[in-house]
Amino acid sequence: MTDRTLPNVVFLGTHGQHNIGDELLLETFLNQFGSGAHYVINTYDTEFTAAQLGNRYSFELIDTARGRRSLLRHLWRADRVVFGGGSIVKELYATTGRNRYATLLMxxxxxxxxxxVARRPVSMLNIGVGPITTPAGTRLARLILRQMDLVTVRDQGSLDLCRALGVDAELAADAVFSASAEWLLGGSKKERRPGPLRMGLNLNYAIENPANWDHFTSHLAQALRRLAGSHSLEIHALPMQSRFKDHDDASVLRSFADRLPGIRFVHHTPSTPGEAARIIADCDLVVSERLHAIVMASILDVPAFVLAYDVKVRELSSALALDDYTVDINRPFALEVLAGPLAALVDDLAAARERLAEPVAELRHRAVEAFAVARAWTQQEAEPIGAVAPAPAGASRS
Structure with a gap:
């Protein structure tokens, strides 16, 4: 669906990789920005993203891998360019199999x-900054952020890093905190069903220190077997990425289930944020590495035990006051460091839900305020910045 009379916003992110967190960010930004713009969106799977958005917005899609010339033409004639959410300014971990600086250079x-070149206004909104661990990464990150007209970040660690780089930024929150439980679910939240202790479990192979993966998963399996000895436990797989890459969450969870004989393990392969949200809402707690599984659980009033694989997840844990229910999975740890707090959380779920209310409300307030600023910025009439260079071949401002 295309309406050429609307302002033209190029919206960039990691879309079409069948990562529910990234697809949820796209949904959240468009929901907050509304239908008053025409969006040009990059995606690795145009068919998937087109089906996801339906006819709710005026948009066109660019193939991220093969549409680079098209992207340049759209950047040239954009009214606004937005990098929306996610860990955009970061060095990559070795587990990705890619060059450490690949994302930064792109x-x-x-x-x-x-x-x-195009001299168009450009922003990064509700982003994560880091990890940045090398001098080269530091230089690249600083140069990227200094091109931006507006930078809002999702956590205090990202804000501190921006300041260390000499870049002005505003503290917001992860964009998804602007969403309501009803919006995530596509309807009203249902009462929890009686029955066994239902745990949503997410695992993500791409951790900061892959050498610790076997140690971590062995201890996690032991902790869950211990918990099953004192509770009627039912585990629900919560993969946030079930395809597109090697060692996707669904594959990792299927393999991990083999370590838990005798424990009921229900496999799910959600393909949309709504499907993932409904799995979470039906659980008593979530044990998760992935940031957006924890964010959704918090909005849905489901306590989370945090498997901190990355700086962004550690920052989220602190913002939600979940430090007592967090374990750093990148370093060796004693079994009791995981098993003890997990058992304590299970025995204190009602109070844990009550403790979520205040930090979630604060993060929602920050996210909503940041979107008000972002909407005002996107709706300003754009003027080219300084002298305009010659247009790329096949491009025009109209």
Whole structure:
């Protein structure tokens, strides 16, 4: 669906990789920005993203892998360019199998073209910054962020890093905290069903220290077997990515289930944020690595035990006051460090739900306020910045 009379917003992110967190960010930003713009959206799977968005917005899609010339033409004639949410300014872990600086270099190329060649207004909204651990990564991150007209970040660690880089940024929250439980679920939340203790479990192989994976998963399996000895436990797989890459969450969870003989393990393969949200809402607690599984659980009033694999998840844990129910899975730890707090959380679920209310309300307030600023920025009439360079072949401002 396309309406050429609307302002033209190029919206960039990691879409179409069948990662529920990234698809949820796209849904959240468009829901908050509304139908008053025409969106140009990059995606690795145009058919999937087109089906996801339906006819709710005026949009067109660019194939992220094969549509680079098209992207340049759209950047040239954009009214606004937005990098929306996610860990955009970061070095990659070895488990990705990619060059440490691949994402930084790709984002830098887009940022420099947008700002210095096309001279269009560009922002990064509700983003995560980091991990950045090398001098080269530091230089790349600083250069990227200095091209931006507006930067809002989702956590205090990202804000501190921006300040260390000499970049002005505003503290917001993860964009999804702007959402209501009803919006996530696509309807009203149902009462919890009686029955066994239902645990949503997410695992993500791409951790900061892959050498600790076997140690971590062995201790997790032991802790869950111990918990099953004192509770009627039913585990529900909560993969946030079930395809697109090797060692996707669904594959990892299927393999992990083999370590839990005698424990009922229900496999799910959600393909949309709504499907994942409904699995979470039907659980008593969530044990998760993935950030957006924890975010959704918090909004849905489901306590989370945090498996901190990454700086962004550690920051979220602190923001939700979940430090007592968090274990750093990148370093060796004694079994009791995981099993003890997990058992304590299970025995204190009602109080844990009550403790979520205040931090979730604060994060929602920050997210809503940040979107008000972002909407005002996107709705300003855009003027090219400084002198305008010659247009790329086949492009025009109209």
């Amino acid at each position: 984002v830098l190329a887009i940022a420099l073209f947008t700002r210095r």
